[in-house]
Amino acid sequence: xxxxxxxxxxxxxxxxxxxxxxxxxxxxxxxxxxxxxxxxxxxxxxxxxxxxxx
Numbered sequence: 306x307x308x309x310x311x312x313x314x315x316x317x318x319x320x321x322x323x324x325x326x327x328x329x330x331x332x333x334x335x336x337x338x339x340x341x342x343x344x345x346x347x348x349x350x351x352x353x354x355x356x357x358x359x
């Protein structure tokens with residue numbers, strides 16, 4: 306279970322991070338083209354979730 310999740314982006318980049326109650330942490334940062342589809346954001350969040358639950 307993800308305890309905290311933070312996302313942020315500046316033009317050309319997107320980041321997502323999360324942590325679990327037991328202290329596991331994961332951060333993903335990706336270079337993106339401006340105006341990328343929502344599917345890219347979904348994939349980034351899924352990568353954080355996968356890292357935390359692995």
